Amino acid sequence: MKYSSIGKELGKNSKFLIYTVSLFAIILWGISYIWTNQLIALDIPVTYFVFVRILFAGLVLFLLNAASGRIAKIKRRDIPKFLLLAFFEPFIYFICESYGVKETGSPTLSAMIIATIPIFSVGAGVIFFKEKINAVNISGILMCLLGIVLVVMSKGELGKHFIFGIILLLIAVLSEVGHASVTKSLSGNYSSQIIVMYQFLIGSVYLLPLFIFKGLDGFSARYMSADVWYPIICLSVLCSSLAFSLWVSTIKSLGVAKSSIFSALIPVVAALVSWILGHEILNLRQFTGIVISAIGVVLSQYTKRK
Numbered sequence: 001m002k003y004s005s006i007g008k009e010l011g012k013n014s015k016f017l018i019y020t021v022s023l024f025a026i027i028l029w030g031i032s033y034i035w036t037n038q039l040i041a042l043d044i045p046v047t048y049f050v051f052v053r054i055l056f057a058g059l060v061l062f063l064l065n066a067a068s069g070r071i072a073k074i075k076r077r078d079i080p081k082f083l084l085l086a087f088f089e090p091f092i093y094f095i096c097e098s099y100g101v102k103e104t105g106s107p108t109l110s111a112m113i114i115a116t117i118p119i120f121s122v123g124a125g126v127i128f129f130k131e132k133i134n135a136v137n138i139s140g141i142l143m144c145l146l147g148i149v150l151v152v153m154s155k156g157e158l159g160k161h162f163i164f165g166i167i168l169l170l171i172a173v174l175s176e177v178g179h180a181s182v183t184k185s186l187s188g189n190y191s192s193q194i195i196v197m198y199q200f201l202i203g204s205v206y207l208l209p210l211f212i213f214k215g216l217d218g219f220s221a222r223y224m225s226a227d228v229w230y231p232i233i234c235l236s237v238l239c240s241s242l243a244f245s246l247w248v249s250t251i252k253s254l255g256v257a258k259s260s261i262f263s264a265l266i267p268v269v270a271a272l273v274s275w276i277l278g279h280e281i282l283n284l285r286q287f288t289g290i291v292i293s294a295i296g297v298v299l300s301q302y303t304k305r306k
Contacts, residue, residue: 030269140299150289
């Protein structure tokens with residue numbers, strides 16, 4: 001499948017393909033925690049690598065769209081929507097999530113809060129887009145959240161500014177719901193790659209002041225080393241350009257409510273990937289949580305047939 005025709009192919013094939021690319025995007029985002037942790041361990045400022053990641057991802061999509069002749073101008077009536085989309089994500093989401101994890105002092109607790117996205121998204125999908133959801137879907141969402149609790153539940157020290165961190169994470173959750181809602185309203189007029197391209201390019205403009213005034217503090221040759229740029233490129237190309245393009249197609253096909261349940265699996269995927277790579281040891285309780293989450297995802301996608 002050509003990268004530039006992802007959205008078109010999703011529309012033509014079965015839901016199996018939609019679920020496959022959705023899970024692939026979630027797997028990439030789960031792995032992104034490892035690359036992000038590498039950058040944090042190197043003491044690279046969040047405002048540095050987030051800006052570089054977003055700008056590089058936007059430029060990659062621009063070059064791909066230009067090479068395939070798929071560049072489309074933003075319609076004047078949609079300019080406010082694109083500005084709002086980029087404001088929700090990457091600007092608000094990435095900043096609040098990153099600093100929320102730092103202030104709470106607990107990645108586990110932070111993952112739990114981020115995993116509440118489906119609860120808010122279901123309400124947005126039903127209210128704003130009249131999406132249908134039944135009792136089986138709701139029970140599936142609750143099962144998935146229960147599984148996440150089992151996977152990420154652990155003891156840890158809380159940060160000094162714990163409450164402030166919680167507030168930041170809740171803002172990140174709401175911004176993701178807003179991002180999905182605006183994406184849904186744009187997906188009928190633009191391809192996935194075009195939406196994500198403008199989202200990242202505009203988002204990089206929002207992030208530029210933070211990059212200049214905070215991200216470049218203590219800048220040295222180390223910032224340009226291979227140890228720094230390897231994870232940044234992986235985050236840009238795989239976790240931003242590719243994963244977000246797949247995700248826009250998912251929102252377009254499944255809707256805001258049902259697509260959001262996949263995002264709740266990010267903490268589970270991150271834990272599973274860490275276990276596979278030997279970074280973390282999972283116990284029986286956590287494996288049970290993974291199974292429960294998987295069953296919950298299946299139930300959340302159930303649709304009654306006449």
